Amino acid sequence: MEFKDIDKKISYVNLRIGTEQFAISVYKVLEIIQFENLTHVPNSSDFVPGVLNFRGSIVPVIDMHKRFNAAEGDNDDKMVIVVDAVNKDKNVLMGLLVDQVTDVIEFDYKSIKTVPELGIKYNPEFLQGFIEKDDKFIMVLDIDRVLNVQELSEVSAIGDN
């Protein structure tokens, strides 16, 4: 559901990938879990280090460092954010492997500023925009675009050769 009221504050999960902060709308987030018990699927792409069991379903885990060309952190307490993405009108569950989940922040739709075309090292289409908070920039993710199944599985196919 798109919200039309640009003044209302919506909650976002604030997370860190590499050195940058990102935000995902809480409405998309199902659960945030520890990164463990990952089953690697042989011959899959680097984007997808494996799958895990989430409430009885098999959910693929996407390595967000690779998706955003970020350096991988070496901390032990990485988290997986399980999101409900929409792909071709179907709801798909996916897990996002990130370095850290910091907190939940609130801001309204009109605070989201457009991202300039240049200056970032990943596809600007992944973002709804960015916001400024406490002198930091937080990129607001368009999660359905980030998790485009077509793209990701094509990359997976390449991994097979």
Next chain:
Amino acid sequence: MIDEFVSGFIEEVKDLLINLEAGLISLEKDPENAEIINNIFRVMHTLKGSAGMLGFKNIQDLTHEFESLYVQIRENNIPVDGNIIDLTLKGKDLIAEMLMGNDDPDFAQNIIALIRKILVHEELSSIKELSSIKKDTGIRTTSDAIAHWYVLIFTPDMAIFERGLDPDNAIKNIKAAGSTYLVSHEKKKSHEKKKSWEIQKSEKKCHTTWEIYLCSGLTISEVEEVFMFYDKEEFAVYEINPVDLNANPKVLIHLKRMIKKNKEPIIHLQECLKQLPALKTDTPDAVKIDEKPEIKAHQEQQKQNEATISVSSHKLDDLMNLVSELVTETASMQAYTAGLNDPRLIQCLENIEKLTKQFRNNALDLRMVPVGALFNKCKRQVRDLSKELNKEVNLIIEGQDIEIDKTILRAIESPLQHIVRNSIDHGIEMEPERIQKGKPAEGLLKITSFYSGASVVIQIQDDGRGINLERVKECAINKGLIKIDQAVTKEELINLIVEPGFTTSENISIVSGRGVGMDIVKKELNRVGGGLEIFTEKNLGTSITMKLPTTLTIIDTLIINVADTQVLIPVADIEYCFKDNVDKLFRKDHKYIEYKNNPVPLISLREQFRYSASDSKDTMVIVINKYDRKYAITADTIIGEHQAVIKPLGDLFANQPYFSGGSIMVDGKLALILDTNFLFSKASIN
């Protein structure tokens, strides 16, 4: 109490009719079988009695005539022939319709007239004269459900979110019940702005009310069940008659309160009903006004039984997941308490484990039906078709006990019928042509079902003339699908058949319809996540394979380790396992092993999965056998057996060919199910 009797009668009749049909088809092959004849007579007699008692005069009259006929047959005064079988089958169809309240007095009279002709030994040219009277649509997928129209007024309390309820869920469930059209109203105080739904949700204050227009096969109580957790004042469900909108005045009163403008509620109702999209394909279009209220009540009951299964599919999914989690946790519990050495605790846990496993199997079982039910319908279809097209067809059915999920079965019913129609109409040649080709006069149609990896396969094979690829090419060029000089492979031509609007038959035969067939088949299959494969050879025949997912199927598997990955192999595919020395196995360039004095290709799974070679000197070798084709694979260790509930890996891995699914193991971790079919392609390369 009358309702109970009628319900009981209808159930009894349905069973009798199934019995009758099967008996008639058997009788056709064995026309002098006294036992079958007697059986049929008894069915007619029973039907006549019960029908009379409960006021179904039409059924009573019809069965009375048949009873007389079969008495004569039983006394050997009249021999059984094709006409009689045809006539009785049509009578059976008519009785089934009469049961649903769809009487057809003219047709009944015609049948009775024909029976009487037979009784006086009058020659009947053929029963084809009967076909022209009533439009014969072949197998009708008779459904008991009837469409209902409802207006739902949904007015959740402002504090609904605090009760842990989300109106979106109720609306979602209603939408799943049929075709819907929603009108929402936001309440607001005059000085405030309207708040969007998102904001209402985030503020946890609901200011919205809904009018929901629903067309569905569900009964009113089933619709009300969606609002199970809501208070009586928060919802109202009214059934309406779209023809006579005044029939339910309560709706109009309620609506008038809701709609803001001084709009006439009837006009508002009409407009909203117009917005209802066409019914989805799984709710039937026929709406008949029943004369017998008891039948309608029974039909409600039937619908309840039928519709309940489709509603609880979602519930069963949740149930299955919960039970699987339960099994996992129980296993963990056992592991943790093993060290405590308390025998009573251990015993208790074992019991819990057994119970949960049974629980899981029961839940799974609820959704599974044997494909045999579907195949039996094909028997009747093949029989009717072969009569209509004048071709003898020998139908062989195998694998009737293979079980698949009920929803999938329903989805493939139409495609299967269409494929069978195609085979008999286009595939199998007329007798003279067959004899000239040196084939047996009787055409062969084989419908088989079996497991393949994590799928259920249904294969329809005929030994007819094969698909005429030249004509396919011509037709494709005509339709602009390919260019004149374009080089097309056999596979590409075959794929064109599933393009919409494709047909090579100049005479649009009534039997197969226009070229709306194969593409719809493919679409239906894709909808349930299945696939279609077509093989054809000129003058040899055609084989159409439907591959169906069995996301809830359990298969017995063997757990093996390949480096860090746990892989599951369907036990059905395994012929033999043994341990062997790595060097000895892989010393040759050609990777083969000697098995039962024959070379069998050898595949190293470690290599396939891009793992480095193992340190160990020994490896396990597993010989896979599928339809008498064999290959062997190597694995590090074999752990044991596991009854795997197959879970799909998801769209992300659609291009990944090695694994057909995954399964959650007892310890909560995931194991991958090997697609034993795919590895054949790797084996032949060697």
